[in-house]
Amino acid sequence: GNSVTQMEGPVTLSEEAFLTINCTYTATGYPSLFWYVQYPGEGLQLLLKATKADDKGSNKGFEATYRKETTSFHLEKGSVQVSDSAVYFCALKRSQGNLIFGKGTKLSVKP
Amino acid sequence: DGGITQSPKYLFRKEGQNVTLSCEQNLNHDAMYWYRQDPGQGLRLIYYSQIVNDFQKGDIAEGYSVSREKKESFPLTVTSAQKNPTAFYLCASSPGQGPTGELFFGEGSRLTVL
Numbered sequence: 001g002n003s004v005t006q007m008e009g010p011v012t013l014s015e016e017a018f019l020t021i022n023c024t025y026t027a028t029g030y031p032s033l034f035w036y037v038q039y040p041g042e043g044l045q046l047l048l049k050a051t052k053a054d055d056k057g058s059n060k061g062f063e064a065t066y067r068k069e070t071t072s073f074h075l076e077k078g079s080v081q082v083s084d085s086a087v088y089f090c091a092l093k094r095s096q097g098n099l100i101f102g103k104g105t106k107l108s109v110k111p
Numbered sequence: 112d113g114g115i116t117q118s119p120k121y122l123f124r125k126e127g128q129n130v131t132l133s134c135e136q137n138l139n140h141d142a143m144y145w146y147r148q149d150p151g152q153g154l155r156l157i158y159y160s161q162i163v164n165d166f167q168k169g170d171i172a173e174g175y176s177v178s179r180e181k182k183e184s185f186p187l188t189v190t191s192a193q194k195n196p197t198a199f200y201l202c203a204s205s206p207g208q209g210p211t212g213e214l215f216f217g218e219g220s221r222l223t224v225l
Contacts, residue, residue, distance in 0.1 A: 032211045043117075043201055043216035044154075051211040089153065097142055097161060097205060098169065099214055103153040 002027045006090045006102035013080055013109050021075040021105045023064075023090035032093040033057075033066055033073040037086045038104070044089065047075075080109045113138045115217035117202050122222045124189075124196070132187045132220045134202035141207045143185035144214060147171060148199040157200075160185055161207075189222060197224045 007022040025033065032051045036044040048057030050066035050073065057064050062077045073090060087106045091099040115136045124130045136143065142161045146154040156169030160179040174193025179185055185204075189196045199221050203214040 034213060036216075041219075043115075043218045044203075045216070046213045049211075049213055093210060095210070096159070096167070097207070097209070098144055098156050098159050099154075100156075101146075101153040103151060 004102040010106040019077040117217035140204035144203040
């Protein structure tokens, strides 16, 4: 069946450090892939998405590339800020239309 | 502004009581979803509805019920049969069943069973 595995946190970085959060998936076919972000006490916001192989999603300095060879969709940012502190979720879209999520990775950025 | 409104934001319930969480959207979306979030577990799908008067069980539907009488509304009832109801509940919607569209989420409702 479909599943998403992402690196466990928490991840603690200093401001301006490079960020990578790994995400791999198992799926039939080539589902759309998403990264969502959740700030404390809030719902989820879409960060970026990719709908086909080799697509690169990007937003607010974050990037992720849909790699079908490695079934991965790793999230990267070149220079994190304190305001990036949040929980990040990788997700794939099922044929029924709903999303399957990874367990989330908590990121803390220290000044 | 268009969006998804969940209420209440916080809710306390005694064991054995049913409770209903409200979810309203004014995005004119066809599909709506309920997810449950527990620490370290990610989000798990409870129920979803792709059209008015129709809904399907998700991965963890036991102890929950829903209705979809109007396009804008998708309330979730947490029944006394739900063995561990304390959690953060998130409602979402999307324009349809298409393979590429994202889900839009509400702010969530935190239920605590005393």
